[in-house]
Amino acid sequence: MIYRIRYHPLVARDLDAIAHWILDYAGPDAAARKLAEIEAAVATLKTTPHKGSLRDEIAPGVRAIPVGRKAVIAFVVEDEAAEVLIYAITYGGADWAMRSSSRSR
Template structure:
């Protein structure tokens, strides 16, 4: 049985900023490919919610996985509710740790 994916409201801004940056840097086709890779990685968490490295030193239960070559997805898993909570999506060295901490649980 798969988990439901929930997004912190600011993740939409994360993805929008990544899109704009990629379009400016590499063009719209490359941006679309990278975003597809990021979205596929997020979708895969519905079936494999416990993958990635646990980063309890940052926040209890926080996990991080790479996506789209230079992206990082930070998330927690609520097994009781069968939900994956996406806290932040960053790209190209952006500070996913600070974003994850500030967005809490």
């Protein structure tokens, strides 16, 4: 089964912040590579949505997967709807757990 990917409305802000942060210290090529790496990791959730660590203590059903060495994708799998809802994408030690918890309400 192929799952549809949906994004919390604030994920666009997450990605913009990541791009600007990397752009400032490593340049546009590095920022583009990191965003492509994140995009590729999100795409894998279409076919393997139940991977990652289940973190019910943060919010019911929340899972997290690392991307590279510094990014984390936090999401929930909705099997009945065949959807993966991306709650947060963080980078460089940002508090993905807090963002996920506040966005899951």
